[in-house]
Amino acid sequence: MTTTHNITLRNSDKQFEAGNEDTVLDAALRAGFVLPYSCRTGSCGTCKAFVASGQVDYGVYQQQALSDAERGQGFALLCRAKPRSDLVVEAREVVAVEGIDIKILPCRVAKMELLSPDVMGLQLTLPKNQSFKYLPGQYIDILLRGGRRRSFSVANVAGHGSVLDLHIRRVPGGEFTNHVFTELKQRDLLRFQGPFGTFFLREDATGPVIFMAGGTGFAPLKAIIEHALAANVSRPMHLFWGARARRDLYMLELAESWAQAGDQFRFTPVLSEPLAHDQWQGETGLVHHAVTGTYPDLSAFEVYTSGPPPMIEAGKSSFARCGLPLDRLYFDSFEFANDRTQVENPA
Numbered sequence: 001m002t003t004t005h006n007i008t009l010r011n012s013d014k015q016f017e018a019g020n021e022d023t024v025l026d027a028a029l030r031a032g033f034v035l036p037y038s039c040r041t042g043s044c045g046t047c048k049a050f051v052a053s054g055q056v057d058y059g060v061y062q063q064q065a066l067s068d069a070e071r072g073q074g075f076a077l078l079c080r081a082k083p084r085s086d087l088v089v090e091a092r093e094v095v096a097v098e099g100i101d102i103k104i105l106p107c108r109v110a111k112m113e114l115l116s117p118d119v120m121g122l123q124l125t126l127p128k129n130q131s132f133k134y135l136p137g138q139y140i141d142i143l144l145r146g147g148r149r150r151s152f153s154v155a156n157v158a159g160h161g162s163v164l165d166l167h168i169r170r171v172p173g174g175e176f177t178n179h180v181f182t183e184l185k186q187r188d189l190l191r192f193q194g195p196f197g198t199f200f201l202r203e204d205a206t207g208p209v210i211f212m213a214g215g216t217g218f219a220p221l222k223a224i225i226e227h228a229l230a231a232n233v234s235r236p237m238h239l240f241w242g243a244r245a246r247r248d249l250y251m252l253e254l255a256e257s258w259a260q261a262g263d264q265f266r267f268t269p270v271l272s273e274p275l276a277h278d279q280w281q282g283e284t285g286l287v288h289h290a291v292t293g294t295y296p297d298l299s300a301f302e303v304y305t306s307g308p309p310p311m312i313e314a315g316k317s318s319f320a321r322c323g324l325p326l327d328r329l330y331f332d333s334f335e336f337a338n339d340r341t342q343v344e345n346p347a
């Protein structure tokens, strides 16, 4: 028998119900309340919140996302935690995403383009009678057999008809990404669920913005930046894009064209392992070092960063040391799916 518990959001006094087997995040999403989250697999820590009263089952998660000390102080990961009593939780609602339905939709592979030796551009078209609303920066889950799923950020701005662009990096030994490179064909059908996540531009803020991408972490930032430029956002913006070699900066000319279009946008590509034939004259090293080298005082900035988990972790601690307030750091850490700790359907 399912026991239901009452969950109260302390900041707003709003309430919703969650069953014993619901994660607090899934129950909140189902009730139409969006709390900060990204990976939904207990890996990134975005959904960490203070449980002011009540008991939870903490679920399976990675230590890096919630330390024992934080758990001891009363924090839990809402994408993993299941209620064992009524709860009072301290979590800010992300109002901009509310009212956007999370749907399951079929889609067709309209176009496949090799953007670099290990990045495939996939263009998906949706059924004509279906609408799909999302905020630039959000991601979708491609649904695989057996209830498994793989997350990919949407790289284009909503409103371009019913077309979604994805940038898919081939992971050595990766089941789905290898399928994309070896078997998937134009006109194949896929199913996806989304949109997910709370990685999008906070348009009520006014300060300067830094974007930091690693590899295909460029995808959600491309959507965010194209949206910001089209909306004439006048805040100073600086994109740093880190990759190994020149061939991995698979849309370098596009990023350069943003910087050429106006003074308020700057672009710095950074290579960690440039090849001799790259004849690279630009910045080298780790991309987060390029950010802190350029901006040793980040106290007035907002930072949006997406890409490999080690880059996000290194960025978080370096940026904090440079004075970036934690509540002005937004990130999508490209964690891989953990099929053993499969999340439940929030829809």
Ligand SMILES: Cc1cc2nc3c(=O)[nH]c(=O)nc-3n(C[C@H](O)[C@H](O)[C@H](O)COP(=O)(O)OP(=O)(O)OC[C@H]3O[C@@H](n4cnc5c(N)ncnc54)[C@H](O)[C@@H]3O)c2cc1C
Pocket (backbone or CB within 6 Å): 038, 039, 139, 149, 150, 151, 152, 153, 154, 167, 168, 169, 170, 171, 172, 173, 174, 175, 176, 177, 178, 197, 216, 217, 219, 220, 308, 332, 333, 334, 335, 336, 337
């Ligand atoms: C919110 C979010 C957004 C994402 N957006 C994108 C995107 O736009 N583009 C993109 O290319 N990727 C993105 N990712 C990462 C992407 O979801 C994974 O790379 C993908 O799930 C790999 O699927 P697979 O079946 O090929 O690998 P699996 O078969 O699941 O993995 C096989 C093994 O490869 C390793 N592995 C898999 N993925 C990774 C990884 N990302 N990093 C390091 N090791 C890994 C692990 O050891 C794993 O056990 C995103 C992830 C998240 C959470």
Ligand code: FES
Pocket (backbone or CB within 6 Å): 036, 037, 038, 039, 040, 041, 042, 043, 044, 045, 046, 047, 048, 065, 077, 078, 079, 080
């Ligand atoms: S740890 Fe919960 S959303 Fe990533």
